[in-house]
Amino acid sequence: MESGPPGGSGPAEPGPRLRGLRGADATASASSWSRFGAEAGCRAPAVAAVLPAGGSGERMGVPTPKQFCPILERPLISYTLQALERVSWIRDIVVAVTGENMETMKGIIQRYRHKRISLVEAGVTRHRSIFNGLKALAEDQPNCRLSKPEVVIIHDAVRPFVEEDVLLRVVTAAQEHGASGAIRPLVSTVISPSADSCLDHSLERAKHRASEMPQAFLFDVIYEAYQQCSDYDLEFGTECLHLALKYSHIKAKLVEGSPDLWKVTYKRDLYAAESIIKERISQQVCVVMDTKENEEHVGRCLEEMLKTELNHVKVTSGQDLQQIILEQCYNFVCVNVMTSDFEETQRLLNMLEESNLSILYPVVVISVHFLDYESVPFGQRMEKVMQIREFAKEVKKRNILLSGLLIYFPQEEQKLQESLRQGATIIAALIKDRNSGLIGQLLVA
Amino acid sequence: MESGPPGGSGPAEPGPRLRGLRGADATASASSWSRFGAEAGCRAPAVAAVLPAGGSGERMGVPTPKQFCPILERPLISYTLQALERVSWIRDIVVAVTGENMETMKGIIQRYRHKRISLVEAGVTRHRSIFNGLKALAEDQPNCRLSKPEVVIIHDAVRPFVEEDVLLRVVTAAQEHGASGAIRPLVSTVISPSADSCLDHSLERAKHRASEMPQAFLFDVIYEAYQQCSDYDLEFGTECLHLALKYSHIKAKLVEGSPDLWKVTYKRDLYAAESIIKERISQQVCVVMDTKENEEHVGRCLEEMLKTELNHVKVTSGQDLQQIILEQCYNFVCVNVMTSDFEETQRLLNMLEESNLSILYPVVVISVHFLDYESVPFGQRMEKVMQIREFAKEVKKRNILLSGLLIYFPQEEQKLQESLRQGATIIAALIKDRNSGLIGQLLVA
Structure with missing residues (x-):
C-alpha cells in the first residue's frame, strides 16, 4: 500500500492529479496546512480518515445502496474518495464496506485509480463500521498494516463535496480539543412529539444546530470511546461526538461548515449532486x-x-x-x-x-x-x-x-x-x- | 374573484385543468375528501390557504428571492400555487408578498392563469406575513372580500411538491385537534452548542422530528394566537405550531409527511426541484x-x-x-x-x-x-x-x-x-x- 509522508505531498499519480475541481493541488495543500497550522500554533499531525460505507440506502427508495449510485456513470463514493485523497496530508483512508459489496468497491478503486485506500468489513450498524475502521488503524490488532494516526477524520461516503478547508479546521480543532465536528444551521424547526403523536414542545431553532460531517478526533480519544461503548450505543447510536462526550468526557469543538457538506439521502439529493458536478466541470x-x-x-x-x-x-x-x-x-x-x-x-x-x-x-x-x-x-x-x-x-x-x-x-x-x-x-x-x-x-x- | 363551492369542484379553467401531474383531477379530489372525511367522521369544512412568500432568499446565494427563481423558465412559486389550486376543496389561496414583488406576482398569476388567489402585503418577518394573510380571511377587517374559513392551511411558497393527500390529512386532523402539521424524521443529529461553540449535548434522533409544512389550524385557534402573539415572537419566531400551543393551548396533531415536502432552501434544492419536475413530465x-x-x-x-x-x-x-x-x-x-x-x-x-x-x-x-x-x-x-x-x-x-x-x-x-x-x-x-x-x-x- 502506498502512503505519502505525513504533511507532505502525495504519491505521483498517473495522468493528471486526482485532485478536486476547486481544491488546491497537492503542493498548495501541504502549504495551506503549514500556513494554517502555524497560525494555530500546531504542528502537522499524522492524519487518517475512516469512511463508514455499509449503508443500505433504504431512504433512497432504490435497490442500490446510495454510496454506489452512479452520477455521470461513476459511483457516488468515488467522488467522496476523490475529495479526500486530493488532500495530501491525509495518509490513509479506511473504507468500511459490507462483504457483499467488497468486490464492487475493489473494482471502483481500480477503475478510478484511487490511492491510499484500505478496505475493512462493515459492521451491521454505522458505529460498528466506524469501530472496524478504527481497529484497522489501532496497531493493537493482528495483521495490522497501517500505522496509528494522531488524528482521525470520520466522514460519510455520501458527502462528496467536502473541501480541504473544513477538513483542516476539524483536524486542527481536534488536535486542540480532542474532538471536533462540522455543524450547520437548522433548516426546519425541530420538535418533540408526545406518545400520542401530538406536539409536546418545539425547540428554539437558534439554539440548536445540525451535526454534519466531517468530524475529527484524537485517535486515542475516539478509539477508547468505542472500546468502552455499550452494545446499546453501538446498535442504536449514530453520533460520534456523543460517544466522545459520554465515554471520553471530551466536549467537541463545533466548526461551521458550508451548505455543500449535506448528506446525499434521498433521490432528489442524487439529482442535486449530479447538477452540481455538471456545473463544476462546465x-x-x-x-x-x-x-x-x-x-x-x-x-x-x-x-x-x-x-x-x-x-x-x-x-x-x-x-x-x-x-x-x-x-x-x-x-x-x-x-x-x-x-x-x-x-x-x-x-x-x-x-x-x-x-x-x-x-x-x-x-x-x-x-x-x-x-x-x-x-x-x-x-x-x-x-x-x-x-x-x-x-x-x-x-x-x-x-x-x-x-x-x-x-x-x-x-x-x-x-x-x-x-x-x-x-x-x-x-x-x-x-x-x-x-x-x-x-x-x-x-x- | 372566483371561488368554488366548499368541497365541490373548482371553476372551469381554460384549456387543460391546472391540476398536478400525479394528483387526482378535481372530481376525484372532491370524492377523496368525501371518502376520507366520511371515514374520519368529519364533514367537509370551508378551507383556505395562506402562503407567506416575502422571503429574500439569502441562503440561496442569488439575488432573486428563491420563490421567484425559475425552474424550466417558470417561477418556483407558480408550481406551489398549481399544487394547491388543483385541490378543489381549497376555496381561497392568500399569498403574502412584499410590495416590491407585488407586480411580479400579479404577472405570474396572469401568465400561468392561477385561480382563487388573493394577494396581501408581506410583513417583515414570516409570522407577520402569515398574520397579514389571516387578517385578509378574518372578516373583521375593513374591505374584506373573502369569507372566513373553518380551517386554514399554512404552507410555504418554496415547497412545490405538496400532494392532496397530506393536505387532506392535516386539515382533517386540524378539524379534530385544532392544529396539525406535517413532520419528517431527522436526517442529521441535532445538537445543542455551549456558549464557547463546544458540544453541550446531542439530542436523541429517534425522539425528535423535523417540523415541515403544510400545517392546518381551526381558523379561530391560529388567528387568536396571532392576535395575542408578543412582538418578540412575531419578530423572532418561525413555528406556527408553537404559537398555537403557547397562546391557544392547542397541542397540534403531527402527521407523517413524504420526503417530497422538503423546502427549497439552497441552490442545490433548485437543481433537485428541476430534475424532479423534468422527470415527472417525462x-x-x-x-x-x-x-x-x-x-x-x-x-x-x-x-x-x-x-x-x-x-x-x-x-x-x-x-x-x-x-x-x-x-x-x-x-x-x-x-x-x-x-x-x-x-x-x-x-x-x-x-x-x-x-x-x-x-x-x-x-x-x-x-x-x-x-x-x-x-x-x-x-x-x-x-x-x-x-x-x-x-x-x-x-x-x-x-x-x-x-x-x-x-x-x-x-x-x-x-x-x-x-x-x-x-x-x-x-x-x-x-x-x-x-x-x-x-x-x-x-x-
Missing part, C-alpha cells in the same frame, strides 16, 4: 484551432462569441493543450478553419485519450466546421456525418462525448454573427447536459 | 402517426422500440390526441411514414398551440422522418433542415421544443433495428434534458 471551455495564425478569422470570431455568450464560463485558447489538460478542463471546442476534415479533432482526441483526463469525468469535445453552401457539395457533408458518428462511438468507450457542429458561414456580417451566436448556444447546451444519447450528431447553426 | 410519450392503418410498418416498429428502450415511460398511441392532451402528456413523437414533409407534425403543433398545454411546462415534439439513401436526394434533405429550424423558432414562442429526427432505413432487418434503437436513444435524450438550445436540429439515427 466552468471552463478550451478552444483549439487548426491554425496558429493570430489573424482575424472565423475561428477567432467564434471564440469571441463564446466569451460573450457563455456567462460564468472561462474560455481559454488551446495553445498549450498539455497544460490545459493538466489543469483539468473538461470541455473542448475544436475549430477546423483550414480544412474540412477531422485532422485537428483527431489530434485532440488522441491527446485526450493519452492523458487519462476522462477517467473521472466525461469530457465533451465539439468538432466545429464551417459550411459555405456554395462550395461544399452535400454528398461530402453526409460523408462527414457518418465519419463523426464512427469517431464518437469509438471515443465514447473512453468517456469522451464527441459531437459535430456545422456553422453556416454567410458573407453578410450580421448573418454571420447570428450563426455564431446560434453555434455558441448549441455548444453551451451540449456542455451543460453532457448527454451521451446525442453523441456523434452533426448539429447545424 | 413519464409519458405519445406517438402520433400520419397513417391510421394498423398494419406493420416502420412507424409501428419505432413505437415498439420506444416501449422496449424507454424504461419507466408510458408509450401511448396518439389515436385520440385531444384526450391525450387533456391527460397532460408533455412529449410527442410525430412519425411521418407516408410523406417526407411536415404535414402531420404541423397538424400536431396546431393542436398543441390551441390546447394551452404548454403554458405550464415546455412540450417536446420530435418530428420523425425515415431516410432511404437511395431515394431521397441530399438537396431535399437540406431544405428540410431549414424548414424545421423555422418551425422550431416559431413554436418556441409558445413553449414547444421541436426537433427533427431522421432515421436511416436500411433494407437489412438487423441494421433497421439498430437504427430504431439509436432513434429511441435520441428521443429519450431530448425528452430527458428538454434543452431549448437544441431546438430545430435534425438529428440522425
Whole structure:
C-alpha cells in the first residue's frame, strides 16, 4: 500500500492529479496546512480518515445502496474518495464496506485509480463500521498494516463535496480539543412529539444546530470511546461526538461548515449532486484551432462569441493543450478553419485519450466546421456525418462525448454573427447536459 | 374573484385543468375528501390557504428571492400555487408578498392563469406575513372580500411538491385537534452548542422530528394566537405550531409527511426541484402517426422500440390526441411514414398551440422522418433542415421544443433495428434534458 509522508505531498499519480475541481493541488495543500497550522500554533499531525460505507440506502427508495449510485456513470463514493485523497496530508483512508459489496468497491478503486485506500468489513450498524475502521488503524490488532494516526477524520461516503478547508479546521480543532465536528444551521424547526403523536414542545431553532460531517478526533480519544461503548450505543447510536462526550468526557469543538457538506439521502439529493458536478466541470471551455495564425478569422470570431455568450464560463485558447489538460478542463471546442476534415479533432482526441483526463469525468469535445453552401457539395457533408458518428462511438468507450457542429458561414456580417451566436448556444447546451444519447450528431447553426 | 363551492369542484379553467401531474383531477379530489372525511367522521369544512412568500432568499446565494427563481423558465412559486389550486376543496389561496414583488406576482398569476388567489402585503418577518394573510380571511377587517374559513392551511411558497393527500390529512386532523402539521424524521443529529461553540449535548434522533409544512389550524385557534402573539415572537419566531400551543393551548396533531415536502432552501434544492419536475413530465410519450392503418410498418416498429428502450415511460398511441392532451402528456413523437414533409407534425403543433398545454411546462415534439439513401436526394434533405429550424423558432414562442429526427432505413432487418434503437436513444435524450438550445436540429439515427 502506498502512503505519502505525513504533511507532505502525495504519491505521483498517473495522468493528471486526482485532485478536486476547486481544491488546491497537492503542493498548495501541504502549504495551506503549514500556513494554517502555524497560525494555530500546531504542528502537522499524522492524519487518517475512516469512511463508514455499509449503508443500505433504504431512504433512497432504490435497490442500490446510495454510496454506489452512479452520477455521470461513476459511483457516488468515488467522488467522496476523490475529495479526500486530493488532500495530501491525509495518509490513509479506511473504507468500511459490507462483504457483499467488497468486490464492487475493489473494482471502483481500480477503475478510478484511487490511492491510499484500505478496505475493512462493515459492521451491521454505522458505529460498528466506524469501530472496524478504527481497529484497522489501532496497531493493537493482528495483521495490522497501517500505522496509528494522531488524528482521525470520520466522514460519510455520501458527502462528496467536502473541501480541504473544513477538513483542516476539524483536524486542527481536534488536535486542540480532542474532538471536533462540522455543524450547520437548522433548516426546519425541530420538535418533540408526545406518545400520542401530538406536539409536546418545539425547540428554539437558534439554539440548536445540525451535526454534519466531517468530524475529527484524537485517535486515542475516539478509539477508547468505542472500546468502552455499550452494545446499546453501538446498535442504536449514530453520533460520534456523543460517544466522545459520554465515554471520553471530551466536549467537541463545533466548526461551521458550508451548505455543500449535506448528506446525499434521498433521490432528489442524487439529482442535486449530479447538477452540481455538471456545473463544476462546465466552468471552463478550451478552444483549439487548426491554425496558429493570430489573424482575424472565423475561428477567432467564434471564440469571441463564446466569451460573450457563455456567462460564468472561462474560455481559454488551446495553445498549450498539455497544460490545459493538466489543469483539468473538461470541455473542448475544436475549430477546423483550414480544412474540412477531422485532422485537428483527431489530434485532440488522441491527446485526450493519452492523458487519462476522462477517467473521472466525461469530457465533451465539439468538432466545429464551417459550411459555405456554395462550395461544399452535400454528398461530402453526409460523408462527414457518418465519419463523426464512427469517431464518437469509438471515443465514447473512453468517456469522451464527441459531437459535430456545422456553422453556416454567410458573407453578410450580421448573418454571420447570428450563426455564431446560434453555434455558441448549441455548444453551451451540449456542455451543460453532457448527454451521451446525442453523441456523434452533426448539429447545424 | 372566483371561488368554488366548499368541497365541490373548482371553476372551469381554460384549456387543460391546472391540476398536478400525479394528483387526482378535481372530481376525484372532491370524492377523496368525501371518502376520507366520511371515514374520519368529519364533514367537509370551508378551507383556505395562506402562503407567506416575502422571503429574500439569502441562503440561496442569488439575488432573486428563491420563490421567484425559475425552474424550466417558470417561477418556483407558480408550481406551489398549481399544487394547491388543483385541490378543489381549497376555496381561497392568500399569498403574502412584499410590495416590491407585488407586480411580479400579479404577472405570474396572469401568465400561468392561477385561480382563487388573493394577494396581501408581506410583513417583515414570516409570522407577520402569515398574520397579514389571516387578517385578509378574518372578516373583521375593513374591505374584506373573502369569507372566513373553518380551517386554514399554512404552507410555504418554496415547497412545490405538496400532494392532496397530506393536505387532506392535516386539515382533517386540524378539524379534530385544532392544529396539525406535517413532520419528517431527522436526517442529521441535532445538537445543542455551549456558549464557547463546544458540544453541550446531542439530542436523541429517534425522539425528535423535523417540523415541515403544510400545517392546518381551526381558523379561530391560529388567528387568536396571532392576535395575542408578543412582538418578540412575531419578530423572532418561525413555528406556527408553537404559537398555537403557547397562546391557544392547542397541542397540534403531527402527521407523517413524504420526503417530497422538503423546502427549497439552497441552490442545490433548485437543481433537485428541476430534475424532479423534468422527470415527472417525462413519464409519458405519445406517438402520433400520419397513417391510421394498423398494419406493420416502420412507424409501428419505432413505437415498439420506444416501449422496449424507454424504461419507466408510458408509450401511448396518439389515436385520440385531444384526450391525450387533456391527460397532460408533455412529449410527442410525430412519425411521418407516408410523406417526407411536415404535414402531420404541423397538424400536431396546431393542436398543441390551441390546447394551452404548454403554458405550464415546455412540450417536446420530435418530428420523425425515415431516410432511404437511395431515394431521397441530399438537396431535399437540406431544405428540410431549414424548414424545421423555422418551425422550431416559431413554436418556441409558445413553449414547444421541436426537433427533427431522421432515421436511416436500411433494407437489412438487423441494421433497421439498430437504427430504431439509436432513434429511441435520441428521443429519450431530448425528452430527458428538454434543452431549448437544441431546438430545430435534425438529428440522425
